[in-house]
Structures are given as structure tokens and as C-alpha cells.
Amino acid sequence: MVAIDEPRDQRRAEIPGPSPDGPAAAPVTPAAPGSADPAGSCGARLVAARVAAGMSIEEVSARTRIRATLIRQMEEDDFAAVGGAVYARGHIRGIARALGVAPEPIVAAFDAAQPGGPTPSFTTPANSFDPLRHGATSGSSRRWGAAMVVAAVVFCAVLLFTLLRPGPSHSQQPGAASSSRSPVAAAPARAEPAPTTPAPTQVSLRLQAVSAPSWLQVSDDSNKVLYQQILTKGASQTLTAKAMRIRIGNAGAMSLNCNGRDLGSLGGPGQVVTVQVGLGDAGACTVEGNPASANPAR
Structure with a gap:
């Protein structure tokens, strides 16, 4: 009997999600972390890396702070809700790092599938700050920005106060000034005239x-x-x-x-x-x- 090779998309759809007892065995043998199948699409590479890491979509979402529904759509090569290619690349890098694989091949697969051919991607330094990796949100970024603005205003106010505050006068030494002063007799207090009582009219x-x-x-x-x-x-x-x-x-x-x-x-x-x-x-x-x-x- 001749075996009929099933289409790749059908094999990927049959990959079961993680069960309560641990990740289920997948019909397709995933590539090892860091070496995803070069022939697969971006979504297929994400699925293979996640299954190889033994993580569920919810666990990836908890690590990357990316919504589980958005991760599921990306694994199905649906990037319409991501918000553009720039955001998509950032999400892909964050998910790849959370799964322990190199993000560049998966980003390259995403760029290759974009209209007009692949877009040159720039490698992010390992020590650079990635908001997806560190779990930062737009709200926390705004709070950090506001805190830095307040700190700058306080620093400028202190500096301005220091510059404008008059310093001690050096025209004469305190000791010499006190010794050269001669006692001045207090001027006699002037007697205030007694208030006159108005004459009665009745x-x-x-x-x-x-x-x-x-x-x-x-x-x-x-x-x-x-x-x-x-x-x-x-x-x-x-x-x-x-x-x-x-x-x-x-x-x-x-x-x-x-x-x-x-x-x-x-x-x-x-x-x-x-x-x-x-x-x-x-x-x-x-x-x-x-x-x-x-x-x-x-």
C-alpha cells in the first residue's frame, strides 16, 4: 500500500495543545530550540518552538504579557490584529526569547511572507531593553516618563534656588564689626498726646x-x-x-x-x-x- 503524504497545514492543525498531565505528543516532530524548521512559516515555527519548550499558549502569554488570543492568531499566521509589521516583529522576538529560541529565523520567515518580499531586520543586542521581554506596558512607560519629568522639574527648581539665594556678605568680618560698634543711646520715647474726648452734644x-x-x-x-x-x-x-x-x-x-x-x-x-x-x-x-x-x- 502506498502512503499518501498529508499536507503540511493539515499536520500542523493536528498538533494537540498541552494536557493537564503535560504537553501531549505531536504528530510532527518539532525542531530543537534555536533550530526551527527553515522551511516552515512564521506561525509554524512559533508552534514548533512552543511545543518543544513544553509550554501552553497561556504560559507564553503570562511570560510575555501578550494576549493569548493574539499569540494564537500569530501561530495561525494571522497578524491582522497585531498592529503592523513593526509590532509583529517585536512580539515574535519576545515570544522566541520566552521559548528559548533564536528570534532571527522566525522574524525572517515573517518578513518573507510580507507583500513585496522580506524586509531587512536589525538584530537586537542581547543586553538591550525589550518591553515585551521585561513585561512593560504602555501604562508603566507613561508612569516612568511622568516620574522622570517630575524629577527633572524638582532638580531645576533646586538648582535655580541655589543660584538665586543671596550668599553671606563679606564686606566686613563679624568680629570687627561687633567690636567697632559704639553703643548708641536709645532715643527717648515721644509722649503720645492724650486723645481728646469730643464735647457732648446732648x-x-x-x-x-x-x-x-x-x-x-x-x-x-x-x-x-x-x-x-x-x-x-x-x-x-x-x-x-x-x-x-x-x-x-x-x-x-x-x-x-x-x-x-x-x-x-x-x-x-x-x-x-x-x-x-x-x-x-x-x-x-x-x-x-x-x-x-x-x-x-x-
Whole structure:
């Protein structure tokens, strides 16, 4: 019986994925790491290298930070979702390093399958930084960039502060300056003028029944009655107007105070007194009226 050779694509599709007990045996014998089949496509080389390394697609994804669905599409030679040839080459190199194989032959197979023929690829130095190999993401790159910008701003601010800060004056030595100074007598403090109290413009009259009750009637300068009743002993009443006319029924029992000035009593016990209280020169209180009034100067 003559054996019919199956197509290569059908053999690759029959390669089983890893089982829970370990990688399953593949019908096609993969090439050893670092020496993938030179006749295979890019996807076939990735599959052969992964199976030879005994890793699943999920394990490769965890090592390279490349999505498992994207790795599966690349193994099927579908690079439409990768984002362009540049990104595809970077992903291929990252996967090859994770699998322990040389990336250049697989990249060359990818370039050979591109429209227009192979594109010259540049070998990445072994010690160069590969974001796919180190698991960097665009977010971490942005964070590193922001951190470096902040550090540069802080450095510039410190440098500017150092340059603009005035240094110590060297015009004279501190010791010589202190020894050459002669004591200066303190200037006598100038006496501040006492604040002048403005002259009052109204009469503020306080009436108090000191020794006995007394009848009172107080009118202002327009003859309006401000107060009219008996003031009991010990009680007091304060009234304010431009001028006042006061009639007291028991002058000896009453004590008057005008704008803080004590006028005392304006007559004797039981004596009826009528007086006019107003403002004189400089706002001083004046008392005019009944001759029985007490001396206004009291």
C-alpha cells in the first residue's frame, strides 16, 4: 500500500495543545530550540518552538504579557490584529526569547511572507531593553516618563534656588564689626498726646431717689414730657435730650448726675424745685432756675 503524504497545514492543525498531565505528543516532530524548521512559516515555527519548550499558549502569554488570543492568531499566521509589521516583529522576538529560541529565523520567515518580499531586520543586542521581554506596558512607560519629568522639574527648581539665594556678605568680618560698634543711646520715647474726648452734644441726666421717694416731671427742650411719676426710694432714671426742664417734688431726697458730673441735690427735704439743665461752653452742664438749687459747681 502506498502512503499518501498529508499536507503540511493539515499536520500542523493536528498538533494537540498541552494536557493537564503535560504537553501531549505531536504528530510532527518539532525542531530543537534555536533550530526551527527553515522551511516552515512564521506561525509554524512559533508552534514548533512552543511545543518543544513544553509550554501552553497561556504560559507564553503570562511570560510575555501578550494576549493569548493574539499569540494564537500569530501561530495561525494571522497578524491582522497585531498592529503592523513593526509590532509583529517585536512580539515574535519576545515570544522566541520566552521559548528559548533564536528570534532571527522566525522574524525572517515573517518578513518573507510580507507583500513585496522580506524586509531587512536589525538584530537586537542581547543586553538591550525589550518591553515585551521585561513585561512593560504602555501604562508603566507613561508612569516612568511622568516620574522622570517630575524629577527633572524638582532638580531645576533646586538648582535655580541655589543660584538665586543671596550668599553671606563679606564686606566686613563679624568680629570687627561687633567690636567697632559704639553703643548708641536709645532715643527717648515721644509722649503720645492724650486723645481728646469730643464735647457732648446732648444732656444725659441721671436722677436717683436717695433718701425718700419723690415726684418728678421731666420735659425736653420742645416741652415734650419725657418722664412724669413718683420715683421710689433707691430707684433711678436716666434721660437724654438737648436740654431738659426738671420739676422735683422732694428736692432734698433726689441726687442728680449730668454727663458724668455729680450735681447733688437741688434743694431741701420736701422742697419743690424747678430747674433748666443744658450745655454750656465746651459741653459742660449748666443748671438754671429755682434759687433753692444747689451750687452748680458741686
